[in-house]
Amino acid sequence: MSGFVLSAQLLCVWVLGSELTFELPDNAKQCFYEDITIGTKCTLEFQVVTGGHYDVDCRLEDPEGATLYKEMKKQYDSFTFTAAKNGTYKFCFSNEFSTFTHKTVYFDFQVGDDPPLFPNENRVTALTQMESACVSIHEALKSVIDYQTHFRLREAQGRSRAEDLNTRVAFWSIGEAIILLVVSISQVVLLRSFFSDRKTTTTRVGS
Amino acid sequence: MMLSAPAAGVLVLLAWIHPGHALYFHIGETEKKCFIEEIPDETMVIGKYRTQLWDKQTSSFLPATPGLGMHVEIKDPETKIILSRQYGSDGRFTFTSHTPGEHQICLHSNSTKIALFAGGKLKVHLDIQVGEHTNNYPEIAAKDKLTELQLRVRQLLDQVEQIQKEQNYQRYREERFRTTSESTNQRVLWWSIAQTLILLVTGIWQMKHLKSFFEAKKLV
Numbered sequence: 306m307s308g309f310v311l312s313a314q315l316l317c318v319w320v321l322g323s324e325l326t327f328e329l330p331d332n333a334k335q336c337f338y339e340d341i342t343i344g345t346k347c348t349l350e351f352q353v354v355t356g357g358h359y360d361v362d363c364r365l366e367d368p369e370g371a372t373l374y375k376e377m378k379k380q381y382d383s384f385t386f387t388a389a390k391n392g393t394y395k396f397c398f399s400n401e402f403s404t405f406t407h408k409t410v411y412f413d414f415q416v417g418d419d420p421p422l423f424p425n426e427n428r429v430t431a432l433t434q435m436e437s438a439c440v441s442i443h444e445a446l447k448s449v450i451d452y453q454t455h456f457r458l459r460e461a462q463g464r465s466r467a468e469d470l471n472t473r474v475a476f477w478s479i480g481e482a483i484i485l486l487v488v489s490i491s492q493v494v495l496l497r498s499f500f501s502d503r504k505t506t507t508t509r510v511g512s
Numbered sequence: 513m514m515l516s517a518p519a520a521g522v523l524v525l526l527a528w529i530h531p532g533h534a535l536y537f538h539i540g541e542t543e544k545k546c547f548i549e550e551i552p553d554e555t556m557v558i559g560k561y562r563t564q565l566w567d568k569q570t571s572s573f574l575p576a577t578p579g580l581g582m583h584v585e586i587k588d589p590e591t592k593i594i595l596s597r598q599y600g601s602d603g604r605f606t607f608t609s610h611t612p613g614e615h616q617i618c619l620h621s622n623s624t625k626i627a628l629f630a631g632g633k634l635k636v637h638l639d640i641q642v643g644e645h646t647n648n649y650p651e652i653a654a655k656d657k658l659t660e661l662q663l664r665v666r667q668l669l670d671q672v673e674q675i676q677k678e679q680n681y682q683r684y685r686e687e688r689f690r691t692t693s694e695s696t697n698q699r700v701l702w703w704s705i706a707q708t709l710i711l712l713v714t715g716i717w718q719m720k721h722l723k724s725f726f727e728a729k730k731l732v
Contacts, residue, residue, distance in 0.1 A: 311591060321638075323534065323535040323638075323639065324640075324642075325547050325640065326547060326549065326639075327545070327546065327548065328548070328550040335537070336537065336538070337535050337536070337537050338535070338536050338537065339535050340538070350698075363698075376579050376677070376689075383655075385517075413710060415533060416529070417717065422649045422650070422653075422664065422667065435661055436660065436661060436664065439665065439668060440664070441663035442668055443552055443664070443667065443668060443671070446671040446672065446675065447671070449559055449675055450671065450674065450675060452680075453675065453679075453682075456548065456682075457678070457681075457682065457685075460682070460685060460686070460689070461550065463568065464685065464688065464689045464691065464692065467689060467692045467693055467696065468692050471692050471695055471696040471697055471699065474696055474699050474700055474703070475699055475703075478699065478700075478703035478706075479703075479706065480705055481707060482703075482710055485711060485714065486670075486710065486711050486714065489572065489714035489715075489717075489718055490554050492718065493718055495720065496722060497725060500725070500726075500729055500731070510590070
């Protein structure tokens with residue numbers, strides 16, 4: 306009994322979730338690794354926050370190098386799998402197809418379930434009604450927080466596009482006004498130069 | 513497999529102290545890796561990292577290397593440095609945001625021995641927890657002497673508080689977005705009018721100037 310509880314606790318130690326946002330420069334590839342035990346249910350979710358056409362290549366490989374998931378130029382995706390082997394799983398984000406835009410990528414890699422609130426909890430007795438209500442509220446709130454995160458990322462995307470547009474409008478408007486002035490003045494100057502008073506040109510009007 | 517109670521206790525204790533296997537990535541010697549955390553204000557962030565150096569002789573990763581340190585630099589949304597410290601090969605850093613926005617957490621190795629990992633790799637395990645994930649519930653239960661149900665409700669309260677903070681932050685960001693869009697709208701309007709005026713003025717000027725030029729040249 307205690308052996309079972311002990312091994313159950315040790316199993317609980319290895320379950321974690323990581324959520325990171327990092328910058329991926331152009332022509333770069335960034336890989337992350339995680340050691341997963343067999344039978345653990347894992348979820349990988351990623352979203353491109355800023356940069357270029359908001360797409361990235363993603364690849365997930367198992368310990369033997371077999372590709373479990375491969376998608377090119379995706380903006381957002383979610384992939385759930387159950388670990389069939391023990392070992393180091395690797396997932397990579399690649400921006401190698403882009404020549405000059407660097408991207409900000411968010412990913413959330415959940416391995417297993419959350420650790421229990423009480424470390425020496427033994428689930429011999431069933432949960433009371435209050436406790437199971439708390440558990441379902443907790444799960445619902447977790448999904449609310451998850452939706453909020455995705456909404457925040459999309460809003461960041463929209464806002465960065467709007468700020469980009471704002472600076473571009475200012476830059477191009479000033480540029481166009483200057484070009485307009487320069488072109489109109491040079492047109493007049495050029496036309497004047499055609500009719501300038503040079504003794505050699507007056508006789509060559511016909512040719 | 514029946515372990516004696518003290519041995520079992522020690523094993524469980526070791527399992528909890530040892531950071532376990534978090535996500536890891538490889539970092540070069542002079543490489544700087546940065547992570548962005550967009551958080552509302554008054555949010556606590558705890559980061560834990562563990563480094564392992566590749567040892568060519570044993571062809572494996574060493575558990576810990578003395579003299580190998582990581583420099584952690586944290587910038588707030590106004591790119592002001594709020595934390596810039598050197599930690600050992602295992603470190604734990606924590607900060608609380610005072611302004612909402614994008615905080616940048618940068619790590620780079622600062623080894624005291626030169627060419628410590630010439631041709632080798634450095635494996636960095638990283639775990640960043642934000643907001644209510646930073647709460648250590650078993651510790652809170654022990655400190656405040658809460659029953660299981662009270663602890664669960666406390667966890668729900670923390671989660672709801674985080675949702676509320678995030679909603680507040682969302683309102684602030686939407687306001688910024690709206691100001692940017694309105695500014696773009698105004699700019700497009702005024703610059704279009706200005707450019708049309710410039711066009712008309714230069715056109716009229718050109719006609720007048722050329723007319724007077726040709727009249728002077730006696731061509732018209």
